[in-house]
Structure formats: structure tokens, C-alpha cells
Amino acid sequence: MSKKPQTVTGVATTGAVSRVELTWTPLPWEPLIDHYRVYALPTTGRHAKPDETHLVGKTVYPRFVHHGLDPAGEAFRYVIVAVSDAGRRGRPSSAVVGESQASVTATGRELARIGEFDGKSLELRFSPAEYGQIPKAYPTAVIDYVQGVDTPGEAWPYLLPGPGDAWAGRKTYRTRWTVPLDAAPQRDVDLALWFVDTTRLGGRLDVAVNGQDVRSVELAKGATRGSREGDATLPGSTLVRSGHEFALPAGALTAGENVVEFTLAEGGWVAWDALGLYERRS
Secondary structure, three states: OOOOOOOOOOOEEEEEEOEEEEEOOOOOOOOOEEEEEEEEEOOOOOOOOOOHHHEEEEEOOOEEEEOOOOOOOOEEEEEEEEEEOOOOEOOOOOOEEEEOEOOHHHHOEEEEEEOOOOOEOOOOEOOOOOHHHHHHHOOOOEEEEEOOOOOHHHHOEOEEOOOOOHHHOOOOOEEEEEEEEOOOOOOOEEEEEEEEEEOOOOEEEEEEEOOEEEEEEEEOOOOOOOOOOOEOOOOOOOOOOEEEEEEOOOOOOOOEEEEEEEEEEEEOOEEEEEEEEEEOOO
16 A cells, blocks of 8 residues: 655745735655645634635645635634545644735725725626727727726726737736825825736736836736636636735825826736725724
């Protein structure tokens, strides 16, 4: 009979918005590992053993991302089990607690938003697969959207193309999001940018507010499937979701019209989930 896999060690977690990223020490080649099983148990009942109701995913790599967690933040006890090519299972790893970061979409007061923060692009223009219409609709590579006037399904394309996209003319596309405010925010304001996928090129998204450069966002290398698939929450989806949330400079937003610009300066397209501006409550 073939040997059982060794117990997985070195499990580490890193929390991010609505997800927890896990890594561990890869096991040796003997016996051959078919896959690793990842279990997420409640943080209560620390002596509970993992069963298939706790299974959140399988992977052939010594890393895994637990997506779709509560935007308010969630914590789990993670356990990894290795399975050999003969179907034999090793002993469960020691449990390691991982906690996702709380999102400003849950903790802040919404000032403006485009789309739903739900892991889907389906409510946005041309989604899920009519990306070829974007260069026809926006020949100047500029997308304008006015909060309170325009709607996501009619005026915010699900993809923002980049210079790496031949189908979009290899242009540097940018969006201008006009946000009118009755009064200047009294507290710090955070910008939330969520994507359902990016391309394998990765890229760089430059953000400016009222003509002031705010942040250059490094985009993850994704699955390059979000141009044809609009729901990253489906079981078995290979879309690579990502999120970026950061504070705007003090005084960046004022009473009246504000213009938030996004320029995809490098790489390929990004597939939007949603974006929003949130004032901190305290």
C-alpha cells in the first residue's frame, strides 16, 4: 500500500478585503500529492475536527485564496489536508486562524457608488461578454459617467481596456466619474475599487481626484476570463477577484462637482465588480 502524505506544516494566513490568502510548506514528491484540501472551521469550538461541510476548496498548489467573505470581516480556523495520487489522506494540519479585513463598504457612509459589491459584473454595460462594443461606443477612449444622472447598465462598461488590448486599439483608456456633493465631507473618505478579474498581463491603474494624482494601483495578474464571464461567485469559477481600498488626501473632495479619474496606464483590461466613495463614521 502506498504511503500516506505527510502532515502539512507552515500554514500562514494574510487577511485582505473579503478574502484570506493562505500559504503552506509544499510536501515532498514521495508520495505524489494529487491535491490539498482546505477547510475553514468556526473560531469557536477549537477542538472540532474538519469534515466535508467545512471544505472551502481544493488546490494543487501550496496556496489558496478564500474569497467571498463578509465585507464586515470574518475569521476562520484553517486546516489543510494533503491527498496523494492514490487517494490517501494525510493528517490534518494544525489549525491557524485567519481573518479578512473589514471593508469600507461595510464600515463607512456611502457617498457615491457604481455597481454592486457582489463579485459580479452583470449589472454593468455590455456584461458579460460584449466587450467588442466598447471601442465602438467610446472611440476616443474616454468614458464619462455622472453620478445621479447615468446608470451602470447604460453608461459604465464592465471592462476598462488597457494598452495591452489589441481588440481595443492598444489605447490608454480612462474614465471620468463626476460626483456632485452638497457639502465637503467632514471626515476622511476612502475609495473602494473591486474587480472580478484582470488579465495575465496585470497592469497599473492611475487614480486622480479633481486633477490631483492620488494613487497608482498595481493590478494582480488574473485569469483573463472576466471578459466572457461575469460571475466570480459561481462554484468552480477561475476568475481572480481583487480589491483595493485606500484613503483619499484630506480635502480632495469638495462641495459641488468632483471628478474622479481612472487611467489604465499599463497592462490589459480590468473587469469591474463595483466602486464607491465612503466617508468614515469615526
